Amino acid sequence: MHKDIQSGLVVAAVGFLYLWGLRGISETTLSDEVGPTGIPYLLGIGLALTGLLIAARGALVARKAQPAVAAAPAPDDDEEADAPAWRAMSFLGLGVLFIGAAWLAGYVAAGIVLLAATATFEGIRPSARLAVLAVVGAVGFWIVFVKLLGIDLPHGVLFGG
Amino acid sequence: MDTLLKCLTLLVATPLVPAAIIGLVWGIIGGALPGISASVTMSLVLPFTYAMDPMVAIVLLASVYIGAEYGGSIPAILIRTPGTNSAAATVVDGYEMKRQGRAGEALGISLWSGVIGSLFGLVMLIGLTEPLSRIALAFKPMSYCALGLLGLSIIASLSGGSLLKGLAAALVGMMVSTIGIDPISGVDRFTFGQPDLLNGVKPIMVMVSLFAVSELLRQSGSKSVALGQQSVRITLPNLAMMRRLIKPQFIGCITGTVEGLMPGGGGSIAAFFSYNEAKRWSKHPEEFGKGSVEGVAAPEAANNTVASASLIPLLSFGIPGSNSAAVLLGGLLIHGLLPGPRLFEQNADVVLGLYTGSLVATIAQIAVGIVIMPVCMWLVNRPRPYLAAFIYLLVLSGIYTINGSLFDLGIVLFGGLVGFLMKAFGYPFLPAVLGVVLGPIVESNYRRSMLLSGGDLSIFLDDPIAVGFLITAVLFLSWSLWREWRDAVARRTEVKPA
Numbered sequence: 001m002h003k004d005i006q007s008g009l010v011v012a013a014v015g016f017l018y019l020w021g022l023r024g025i026s027e028t029t030l031s032d033e034v035g036p037t038g039i040p041y042l043l044g045i046g047l048a049l050t051g052l053l054i055a056a057r058g059a060l061v062a063r064k065a066q067p068a069v070a071a072a073p074a075p076d077d078d079e080e081a082d083a084p085a086w087r088a089m090s091f092l093g094l095g096v097l098f099i100g101a102a103w104l105a106g107y108v109a110a111g112i113v114l115l116a117a118t119a120t121f122e123g124i125r126p127s128a129r130l131a132v133l134a135v136v137g138a139v140g141f142w143i144v145f146v147k148l149l150g151i152d153l154p155h156g157v158l159f160g161g
Numbered sequence: 162m163d164t165l166l167k168c169l170t171l172l173v174a175t176p177l178v179p180a181a182i183i184g185l186v187w188g189i190i191g192g193a194l195p196g197i198s199a200s201v202t203m204s205l206v207l208p209f210t211y212a213m214d215p216m217v218a219i220v221l222l223a224s225v226y227i228g229a230e231y232g233g234s235i236p237a238i239l240i241r242t243p244g245t246n247s248a249a250a251t252v253v254d255g256y257e258m259k260r261q262g263r264a265g266e267a268l269g270i271s272l273w274s275g276v277i278g279s280l281f282g283l284v285m286l287i288g289l290t291e292p293l294s295r296i297a298l299a300f301k302p303m304s305y306c307a308l309g310l311l312g313l314s315i316i317a318s319l320s321g322g323s324l325l326k327g328l329a330a331a332l333v334g335m336m337v338s339t340i341g342i343d344p345i346s347g348v349d350r351f352t353f354g355q356p357d358l359l360n361g362v363k364p365i366m367v368m369v370s371l372f373a374v375s376e377l378l379r380q381s382g383s384k385s386v387a388l389g390q391q392s393v394r395i396t397l398p399n400l401a402m403m404r405r406l407i408k409p410q411f412i413g414c415i416t417g418t419v420e421g422l423m424p425g426g427g428g429s430i431a432a433f434f435s436y437n438e439a440k441r442w443s444k445h446p447e448e449f450g451k452g453s454v455e456g457v458a459a460p461e462a463a464n465n466t467v468a469s470a471s472l473i474p475l476l477s478f479g480i481p482g483s484n485s486a487a488v489l490l491g492g493l494l495i496h497g498l499l500p501g502p503r504l505f506e507q508n509a510d511v512v513l514g515l516y517t518g519s520l521v522a523t524i525a526q527i528a529v530g531i532v533i534m535p536v537c538m539w540l541v542n543r544p545r546p547y548l549a550a551f552i553y554l555l556v557l558s559g560i561y562t563i564n565g566s567l568f569d570l571g572i573v574l575f576g577g578l579v580g581f582l583m584k585a586f587g588y589p590f591l592p593a594v595l596g597v598v599l600g601p602i603v604e605s606n607y608r609r610s611m612l613l614s615g616g617d618l619s620i621f622l623d624d625p626i627a628v629g630f631l632i633t634a635v636l637f638l639s640w641s642l643w644r645e646w647r648d649a650v651a652r653r654t655e656v657k658p659a
Binding site for chain 1: 209212323329333335336343345346350351353374378380545546547549551553555557567570581582584588603604608
């Protein structure tokens with residue numbers, strides 16, 4: 001399926017979901033002429049219509065381009081290739097791991113995990129050097145934030161945070 | 162005289178100079194990292210500015226912008242890979258000079274032209290911003306609403322060929338801005354019972370998600386690009402060379418100012434346009450593409466001028482014309498500073514600090530640019546996996562510091578995923594950022610206007626400023642639609658066999 005058809009349908013679905021979410025907004029006596037749902041209602045309708053238009057245009061382009069598909073090169077505007085979806089999702093998973101580790105064991109432990117795991121995921125072989133760098137990095141960040149900038153970081157529920 | 166004294170006092174009494182130098186250093190390093198644009202470099206430090214004094218924070222961000230524009234030319238000249246989009250035109254002659262063993266000279270010309278461009282842009286910024294912002298003194302709610310719509314209409318020129326996709330991105334941005342407590346009725350919207358969402362999603366989170374996290378996701382697994390271990394010593398141009406560079410630099414400055422003022426113009430367009438014009442007006446056009454000094458000077462002067470000139474519509478009316486200007490707007494909003502005439506009246510010290518700090522950063526650029534070169538080379542040569550890991554931790558730590566909430570990290574990661582998908586499907590980022598920033602302005606002022614008129618839309622026609630903005634917005638949109646249609650026809654004609 002043409003990329004624009006897929007993305008257009010997703011955009012339209014987001015618009016409809018947003019409109020559905022409006023049902024949960026209550027009106028109050030403080031409501032003005034437009035109300036808290038007035039503009040969001042227009043936004044939802046607008047997004048749903050825009051999504052459908054993108055999908056329709058995608059369908060039109062796909063139908064016109066069909067005979068030329070074999071000869072035409074892959075349509076890709078990017079000069080650099082993006083990471084495959086599984087890779088991006090896994091990278092994102094490392095961030096989720098950081099959130100869980102920070103909640104459980106605090107910032108320094110989570111920082112060590114994130115630095116070591118990300119570097120390994122990106123191609124560095126696990127080694128003593130990597131472990132030292134991860135510890136130094138996480139402690140270094142903690143010193144900058146907590147000691148230099150005076151900003152508190154997660155302590156972790158295991159340590160009474 | 163009084164202003165000069167105030168500037169000197171600011172220099173002595175506040176940490177403006179360290180902020181400008183730190184920002185410059187960070188900007189040069191960030192700009193020198195291929196794939197890390199000026200806006201990403203700025204958005205990485207944005208969360209850190211949260212706890213800072215507003216003036217210091219804004220100077221830091223502006224200095225990062227100035228530094229990143231120069232930093233982008235380092236890999237452009239050394240490895241034919243522009244560090245930032247706006248350094249793409251520098252590749253042509255900069256890399257050719259490097260191949261001829263003149264890398265130091267090319268870097269020196271880039272640095273010198275960048276300083277000239279930044280100084281010119283700064284003069285324009287100081288001269289034009291306040292007079293323009295005075296217009297906004299006569300603004301009523303209808304004018305602000307119409308201004309917001311005009312700001313949103315620039316999505317047409319930022320949509321990279323698809324107005325519909327730009328519109329969708331802007332609408333999603335506006336939807337994000339509706340999350341949280343409605344400021345007029347006090348009702349909570351789209352919070353789903355989650356207390357962390359009551360205060361809404363801050364623009365800074367959207368910017369970091371789209372510019373930084375999505376870029377990390379996109380580049381995951383990409384190969385390292387090393388500058389090599391060769392040591393390069395920057396050679397600043399001598400007097401004769403400086404004289405030769407005046408014309409291309411002037412062309413760059415003028416082009417950069419015009420493009421900076423135009424929403425969506427951006428440094429890369431200015432750089433390529435000035436390169437073309439410099440070649441046209443040069444006494445040695447045959448040297449272009451073969452290591453021409455003028456071919457390096459013009460685009461570098463242009464993209465550095467854009468860095469300052471793009472702040473003119475931002476500070477005057479609150480309309481960011483580029484990703485980097487949008488991040489700077491995020492910095493202003495974090496500290497409760499609203500661009501426009503009130504910024505000049507109520508926070509004159511911040512504006513004066515911005516001018517002074519930018520001047521310090523521009524002048525210091527020469528010394529810092531030379532001194533930081535070895536450090537920059539060392540850092541840029543680190544393996545990419547380590548850089549990715551440290552940047553990831555930096556992003557997540559910075560976001561946590563905004564509200565001290567792990568929930569915010571989840572929002573930013575989700576936003577990064579959305580940004581990754583947007584990029585993959587060809588949806589532009591800047592309209593989404595504009596939607597988040599301008600959405601509340603449009604909504605709240607529209608509702609205030611309706612309260613004033615009792616729901617009568619004709620109140621907009623009674624306000625000449627609002628009418629002016631609305632007409633401009635319609636003209637801008639029509640022109641963009643016509644341009645998109647014209648480009649589509651041209652593409653179709655190219656495809657058809659003769």
